[in-house]
Amino acid sequence: MDRALFVYNPLSGDRTIPTRLDYLINRFQQNNILLQPYRLTKNEPDKLPHILAENDFAFFLVSGGDGTLNSVLNILLKNGLNKPIGLLPFGTCNDFARSLNLPVNLNECLNVIFSGKTVDVDAGLINEERFFFSTCAGGLFVDVSFKTHDELKKNFGPFAYYLKALSEVAHMKCFPLKIETEAETIEENVLLFLILNGTHGGGFANLIKDADISDGLMDIVLIKNCAHIDLANLFFRVLSRESLNDKNVTILKSRTCKISGSSEVLLSVDGEKGPALPINVRFINKALKVFVK
Structure with a gap:
């Protein structure tokens, strides 16, 4: 019997995954796979590296957002x-899974995993130390994901991010940025930059409609300094x-880039707080x- 490690965030999305554990374990046993759950916990030392070093798993299952x-x-x-990685995309923001066109129904997600079909996908690497899989962004709105209250995210999902973002438009400030x-x-004065791995990013669908998550290329989106009304539109x-x-948007493709600017510019990496510039x-x-x- 194969073994799989199931890593889940009990606070992601609508927080229902912990109530489905028995169903999950049973589905995997029916497919001759022993599922070992691992609960992610805030403010506690992460034992996951130790578990990985001590055990051999056929694949990994991850439940949560980006x-x-x-x-x-x-x-x-x-x-x-x-x-191989199996995804249960049940967080507030699931851009990586959406770029892969994965289902959001639990039963359908499991059927995808049991079918055994995989694809090789790219990853971005920041300063040779931190990977990202969906989005690295800087500037306006990027702190929305880690400033939005957990209860708002639970009750309103991605819409909570949009509400928070709209509340910040009136305070928008541009900043000088250099992209190599x-x-x-x-060199441009911008409000926001995004480095995208797939079609979806920042909670938005199909930002780059022709993006290929397996081509080894990043899409760099620059939102230039513009009037409030233009940004709202x-x-x-x-x-x-x-x-x-749009005249206020520049899009680049590259395998590598260096981005320089003020160290005070906020960065977000897959929705979590990122490093300071330059990167x-x-x-x-x-x-x-x-x-x-």
Whole structure:
């Protein structure tokens, strides 16, 4: 019988996963897989590296949002573990899973895993020390995910982020940014920059409609300094899944980049607080295997 490690965040999304543990264990046993649960707990030493060192698992199952996924996958990659990853995308923000077109129904998610089909996907690496899998962003709105109250996220989901973001538009400030890629160098006053791995990012759908999560390339989106009304119009266009083709938006593709600016600019990495500028980013092609439809 194969063994799989199930790492879950009990506070993610609507917090129902802990009530489904028996169902999960039974489904895996029916498929001749012994599931070992591991509960992530805040403010306690993480025993996950020790468990990984002491055990051999056929694959890993992770439940939570992009932030939970980031912390778990960083541990796996830093320990050289390239076993397949199964996702239960039940956090507030699930951009990585959405970019892979994964279902949000528990039963359908399990069927994806039991089908055994995997795809190799890219990962970004910041300053040679921290991986990200969906988005690295800086500037306006980026602190929304870690400033929004947990109860708001539980009750309103991603909409809580949008409400918080709209409340900050009136206080928006641009900042000078320098972006150096393999092909060009750009210096611009911007409100926001995003480095994306897939089609979805920052809780928004299809930001880069032709993005390929397995091509080894990052998409860099720059939102230039603009009037409040122009930014609001752009915000609602993104919510409506319209194209980012706009005079106030620049989009670049690259395998590597260096981004320089004030160290006071806030950065977010997969929805969690990130490092200060400057940062060096490179994309690792096909860094991990994920179960897909």
